[in-house]
Amino acid sequence: MNFEFQNNSPVYLQMADILESAIVSGTFKPGDRLPSVRELALQSRTNPNTVSKALNELERKGLIETRRTSGKFVCLNDEALKKQRLEIAYGLCAGFLKEMSSLGFSREESLALLARGEYDANADRKPE
């Protein structure tokens, strides 16, 4: 897992996003046990409290569940995960088009620009 944090949004939210992606994309599968809070804190060089906060977000969304004294596990509900993955993707699509639109790009122009791919992936980018 690649834990690199920007400083334009709280670390715990960025971590939640990273872990959420790992779950919905199948890096962690339903029923899998996540690394422990302490372990994640070491890996990400953050404080265990921060990791906890991130994991709470995922639990609130119904992606993981806590079994006291044995760890945090990816929920078994496979459907929910697929749904969540699409939800997020749809949200990203909508957000992308909306921002492009406020720059004066139509839907078609946005798609065309994206398809061309003549841009630098490291370009200055709004926080997300």
Added chain:
Amino acid sequence: MNFEFQNNSPVYLQMADILESAIVSGTFKPGDRLPSVRELALQSRTNPNTVSKALNELERKGLIETRRTSGKFVCLNDEALKKQRLEIAYGLCAGFLKEMSSLGFSREESLALLARGEYDANADRKPE
């Protein structure tokens, strides 16, 4: 201009983004005088300090310039504006693809999903 603010990021940055879009998309044209700080504060129902901070951001980016006693004006350099518009768009593209990728969507899948457009624009979306 539509001033609607979320609660999860600083108002002044959100306002800077809105004004920046208005400028690069041509709502305000090169050489135009922007509404006064007071006027913008009224329109957006914010504190003049907040408006000032937003405008400072735009000045820092070279999109507007202050002419003492007479106000803030959109820079004359048309090329610079176009360039800035593309820069932002490229950044949005790169960011979009990167996030889709972390969800396990390839470039092609992302484009396809975007093209299909079968999603609700109000879907759950990461804060911006």
Added chain:
Amino acid sequence: MNFEFQNNSPVYLQMADILESAIVSGTFKPGDRLPSVRELALQSRTNPNTVSKALNELERKGLIETRRTSGKFVCLNDEALKKQRLEIAYGLCAGFLKEMSSLGFSREESLALLARGEYDANADRKPE
């Protein structure tokens, strides 16, 4: 006996409550031998340590006693059990009224609401 545990309070305490109810309500009668620790652990799908801890709670309260090598027995003192049952019930009553009161319900209103019974038994309920 129905062993279902929530995730928000220690299993051993929840088990102690369940067993206590079983005793004071007469499921286990004075002089009865309780199922063995191992047996209870199997039934409740918990660790024998957890069962032991629960039983210790009951012993502390004077509801059961250990006879070396032959098991745990419900105390013979019938009076004590009845008294304990009432104690618990009174405590529940007092607690209920106190919480209703902090919601702004008078004693009469609380009784009325309870008597009406127009509520869903599965409604959101504070952890117990």
Added chain:
Amino acid sequence: MNFEFQNNSPVYLQMADILESAIVSGTFKPGDRLPSVRELALQSRTNPNTVSKALNELERKGLIETRRTSGKFVCLNDEALKKQRLEIAYGLCAGFLKEMSSLGFSREESLALLARGEYDANADRKPE
């Protein structure tokens, strides 16, 4: 506000309950500003972090909202508050009857016992 905490459940949850009661019972009315986090921490002799955690619970339930830099306010939605008050009350009723039932008291017996009121309000009581 009377902040007295037991040690059988987390302080932040007890505080959330206390504040929730204060809101749904009208001590704080829709639109009212709550005391600041720091102020509540002083009053309750706890850490501001703990207060924050409690208030987050209320925000998650939709009872209060945060206005950055100016404070936390009781939501204006009056209906929601009334509904929440009844929800809680119903939950308390259901929980009370369920526990009485596991002690072997029928609904009628429970009501009768409650109506008699011959009990000590300070009696030993299960944690809630």
Added chain:
DNA sequence: GTGGTCTAGACCACA
């Protein structure tokens, strides 16, 4: 002044 984040670190209740 307001709330939010983060850390270091202690301590607890488990299994």
Added chain:
DNA sequence: GTGGTCTAGACCACA
């Protein structure tokens, strides 16, 4: 070993 709570205290971004 596991997660959860809580504190003290620093620091930040506002308005």
